[in-house]
Amino acid sequence: MSKNKTQLNLLNKTLNIARNSKFYKSKLQGFPLELKNILELQNFPFTTKKELRDCYPFGALAVPINDVVELHTSSGTTGKAALSFLTKEDLKNSSKAIAKAWKCFGITKSSRVQFMMSYGLFSGATLNTYAIQELGGFVVPAGIQSAEKQIQMMLDFKIDTIVGTVGYYFYLFDYIKEKQIPLEQFSLKCGIMAGEIYSDKVRSEIERKFKIKIFDHYGLCEVNTGIAYECEFRTGLHFLDNYVLPEIIDPENGKVLPVDNEGELVLTTLKKNALPLIRYRTGDITSIKSGRCPCGRSSIRINRIKRRVDDIIFIKGIKIDPYELKEYLLEIAGDNIFSDIKIRVGNSFENYSPEILVSLKNPSSTNLLSVIQKTLKEKTLLTFDVKHISRDYFQRGENNKVKFVEYVDKK
Amino acid sequence: MSKNKTQLNLLNKTLNIARNSKFYKSKLQGFPLELKNILELQNFPFTTKKELRDCYPFGALAVPINDVVELHTSSGTTGKAALSFLTKEDLKNSSKAIAKAWKCFGITKSSRVQFMMSYGLFSGATLNTYAIQELGGFVVPAGIQSAEKQIQMMLDFKIDTIVGTVGYYFYLFDYIKEKQIPLEQFSLKCGIMAGEIYSDKVRSEIERKFKIKIFDHYGLCEVNTGIAYECEFRTGLHFLDNYVLPEIIDPENGKVLPVDNEGELVLTTLKKNALPLIRYRTGDITSIKSGRCPCGRSSIRINRIKRRVDDIIFIKGIKIDPYELKEYLLEIAGDNIFSDIKIRVGNSFENYSPEILVSLKNPSSTNLLSVIQKTLKEKTLLTFDVKHISRDYFQRGENNKVKFVEYVDKK
Known part of the structure; x- marks a missing residue:
């Protein structure tokens, strides 16, 4: 069987199983029960993370809970984490x-x-x-x-x-x-x-x-x-x-x-x-x-x-790709900072500069912070408040992941 | 097959497999290759934790390492933890x-x-x-x-x-x-x-x-x-x-x-x-x-x-069963302390009282501490230094287990 044919068969089986869940039963109402071509999938509606959250915990479950043997969740801390049964x-x-x-x-x-x-x-x-x-x-x-x-x-x-x-x-x-x-x-x-x-x-x-x-x-x-x-x-x-x-x-x-x-x-x-x-x-x-x-x-x-x-951020009307920003930073600072970096953006931008938190390898070299600030200003037109922070600050979170872009309330 | 017969078969199979390891090959030399009765096991030598530590990491492994798919270890922090391949x-x-x-x-x-x-x-x-x-x-x-x-x-x-x-x-x-x-x-x-x-x-x-x-x-x-x-x-x-x-x-x-x-x-x-x-x-x-x-x-x-x-401890020549001591404590203090308790014994006992660390539910009730001390003195003939300690002190270690008996150097 060709790969496409295999995929189509599996897809039709999945569409069928999905309809056993409360969530997809309602969502897929009126959509074809069987596709003749894999391209027909393009007519189907998207599923968003928000929708899954709204039917948490069992709304998207397509089998009786008795058939489930393992649960995994994303690192969400609110109890409304993404689920994988x-x-x-x-x-x-x-x-x-x-x-x-x-x-x-x-x-x-x-x-x-x-x-x-x-x-x-x-x-x-x-x-x-x-x-x-x-x-x-x-x-x-x-x-x-x-x-x-x-x-x-x-x-x-x-x-x-x-x-x-x-x-x-x-x-x-x-x-x-x-x-x-x-x-x-x-x-x-x-x-x-x-x-x-x-x-x-x-x-x-x-x-x-x-x-x-x-x-x-x-x-x-x-x-x-x-x-x-x-x-x-x-x-x-x-x-x-x-x-x-x-x-x-x-x-x-x-x-x-x-x-x-x-x-x-x-x-x-x-x-x-x-x-x-x-x-x-x-x-x-x-x-x-x-x-x-x-x-x-x-x-x-x-x-x-x-x-x-959703990582593209707008700061004072300027569109910033944070990963590009990170690349700039590593280019500018080279081996003098650690790669964990945090961009902090205020929820209200009136009188507030966005911050960049980095760990300097040599904390006394404050000069580097102003070099970074100057270069980023040239590249982005924005003035970032560039700060050194202890490296320990970044050693936290599930799997040692650091939340790269953080939104903070600042009054 | 009777249970005893099944056990004997499994035991003989195990003795055979064990000899594939470097450790048991040498340890079991001269011992029978096959038992006729399960009671003959009593003639075999013991295996101690120390022996396993001494042949860490692979000395007791009885299959090629390529056949192993999972490792577990005890919570040992020294790298010489007990292993389970x-x-x-x-x-x-x-x-x-x-x-x-x-x-x-x-x-x-x-x-x-x-x-x-x-x-x-x-x-x-x-x-x-x-x-x-x-x-x-x-x-x-x-x-x-x-x-x-x-x-x-x-x-x-x-x-x-x-x-x-x-x-x-x-x-x-x-x-x-x-x-x-x-x-x-x-x-x-x-x-x-x-x-x-x-x-x-x-x-x-x-x-x-x-x-x-x-x-x-x-x-x-x-x-x-x-x-x-x-x-x-x-x-x-x-x-x-x-x-x-x-x-x-x-x-x-x-x-x-x-x-x-x-x-x-x-x-x-x-x-x-x-x-x-x-x-x-x-x-x-x-x-x-x-x-x-x-x-x-x-x-x-x-x-x-x-x-x-190894939990039986000798303090100033007196034999103490720490679990019995814990029972006394809970009897005396009832609902007024939390069940995590630590007994601290000095490595040198000359001028040093053994300590008992407990968390009082009402930390201002220091009277309870002296009641505990007095009652334990009657029961064990020993004067324990009974101290209240913040409950947070106990929330640590793998699986939230608290090391019940602790030996400390005190000069």
């Missing part, structure tokens, strides 16, 4: 699907993987662990531990692959350097860096520091974690397109965009029974890549995620 | 075995279980989760979260069963009371309270507070978590005796003790491939119960764990 079959399907990604990263029966992200409610660590075990790989579920313990385990168990967020790689490297542990003592070959958006430049820096190859992995809790992954050629991310179907839309008008056009990634699950999602708007900006990957895989590819739809 | 088959076997315990607690396909212990390296949460899912139950892997979030999830997902440590149940109840959340809003029916030794009195108190039934569950990381569990009659803990074989020995001379005699629990695994253990000394004091349980299960039963071998 899984049946036994969902667990099996996700393990098999995601295992494809890990196989692509080079994981085999003899690999030793240390997972440095939190277990429990976070789907990433748990579901990827199942996927690696599907391939027979050995997983050390380190979770959130001290740098000392993480490094001890890497050495003790001769770990060849580590998984963590960008900030954590930098943090670990600083620790290794501070403790003067020779890199030769490690057996590391490869790292998966996920959970945050990062540039090729940042990636190269970490590869240079650790002397390993870094792969990107994209996913989100709502679709049961990682669904797109890089192969050795790193020409975009291969989609698990028999598991989740991607589309790219214009975030303004919702129209589907042709390949190579940048827009918002929209996902339709193909093998989720407990909580299928139809045209779910991710808020992540990317494009579907044309052409074939030299690796020979025929799956749909997307470019690495550049930014989020 | 698992192959794919081990994972399957442990899920099936431990599922028996959860079935006994009343867990079915329609149960909703919230696990309030840390995931990741700790084997308890992960392996019990697999076991509950084996029965089709729904697991919320809450892990370590704020009380607010734990309670929100219990309410949102209509949780009927919670799992946590003793101290955490008390902590949660205080939170519920403080926030004035009516107990009727919960769907709770049952709680599993594990990871710490606690008395029947403490159990009754929690049952009264939450209006649920509490079950005990015994296990340890080295044998892949929970291996003995209570049934509805709660006349001792049923052993998963086709998974792990218990013996009771005199901790002084190592002789096997008859049923109903209190001594140290010694364990031999019967279905572990990656890291089989032969006659592992647990340090936990209990006895094997004679007679039959009214529930009809024919498995070996042990009494609830009373204390640990």
Whole structure:
């Protein structure tokens, strides 16, 4: 059966299952029960995060709760986090699907993987662990531990692959350097860096520091974690397109965009029974890549995620892409600041400068702060209040992720 | 096949597998390759925690590391934690075995279980989760979260069963009371309270507070978590005796003790491939119960764990059982202190009184401290320095466990 035909079959099955939920039963009323062509999906309505929140906790559940065996949630702190319910079959399907990604990263029966992200409610660590075990790989579920313990385990168990967020790689490297542990003592070959958006430049820096190859992995809790992954050629991310179907839309008008056009990634699950999602708007900006990957895989590819739809911020009427801003900052400050950075924007902008919080490696060099301020002013026309803040300030949040853009009330 | 015959077969298989490890190959040299009777196990040498530490990390591993897919460790902070390696088959076997315990607690396909212990390296949460899912139950892997979030999830997902440590149940109840959340809003029916030794009195108190039934569950990381569990009659803990074989020995001379005699629990695994253990000394004091349980299960039963071998402390020449001391304390102070208590003993006792740290519910009632001191003096002949300490002091450590007896250097 052709890939398209397989996808169409899975899609029709999913549309059918979705209608078992209260949410989709009402939402999909009047829409065709069966598609003849996968392109007809474009006529279906989007699903938004807000809608899922509004029918929290069980409104989008498409199976009896008795069939559910596992729950994961996004890191939402309000209790209205995004949910991912899984049946036994969902667990099996996700393990098999995601295992494809890990196989692509080079994981085999003899690999030793240390997972440095939190277990429990976070789907990433748990579901990827199942996927690696599907391939027979050995997983050390380190979770959130001290740098000392993480490094001890890497050495003790001769770990060849580590998984963590960008900030954590930098943090670990600083620790290794501070403790003067020779890199030769490690057996590391490869790292998966996920959970945050990062540039090729940042990636190269970490590869240079650790002397390993870094792969990107994209996913989100709502679709049961990682669904797109890089192969050795790193020409975009291969989609698990028999598991989740991607589309790219214009975030303004919702129209589907042709390949190579940048827009918002929209996902339709193909093998989720407990909580299928139809045209779910991710808020992540990317494009579907044309052409074939030299690796020979025929799956749909997307470019690495550049930014989020809602990350574009307007400050005093000026449109700012915070990820571009971060790139500027790292260019200007080079090796003199750590990569965790926070942009603080006031909710009222009248007499208030936006702030940028960075950790200087040499806190006495206040001159750098004014250089950054001056250069950003030239580039953006905005005067940022650039402040040094202790690095400890950034070591918090689930999986050590730092909220990059923060809105604050300031009177 | 009779149970004894099954156990003998599994035991012989285990002895055979164990010899694949460097550690047991040398340790079991000269001992019979095959037992004709299960009682011959008594001639085999014990395995101690120290021995396992000495051959850390791979010395006791009985399969090629390539066959291992998961690692768990005890909460040791030194990097020399007790290890539990698992192959794919081990994972399957442990899920099936431990599922028996959860079935006994009343867990079915329609149960909703919230696990309030840390995931990741700790084997308890992960392996019990697999076991509950084996029965089709729904697991919320809450892990370590704020009380607010734990309670929100219990309410949102209509949780009927919670799992946590003793101290955490008390902590949660205080939170519920403080926030004035009516107990009727919960769907709770049952709680599993594990990871710490606690008395029947403490159990009754929690049952009264939450209006649920509490079950005990015994296990340890080295044998892949929970291996003995209570049934509805709660006349001792049923052993998963086709998974792990218990013996009771005199901790002084190592002789096997008859049923109903209190001594140290010694364990031999019967279905572990990656890291089989032969006659592992647990340090936990209990006895094997004679007679039959009214529930009809024919498995070996042990009494609830009373204390640990190494918990007996000598202070100024006087032998103190800290768990008995805790009972005294709770008797004397009743509802006026929290159940987390710490006994601090100096490493040098010359001019130094042992300390007892408790949190008073009404910190201005210092009179209670002197009453405790006076009564303990009568009971133990020792003068304890009884101090009130902020309750926050106890909220720490993996799974919120508090180190009950602490040795401190004091000059």
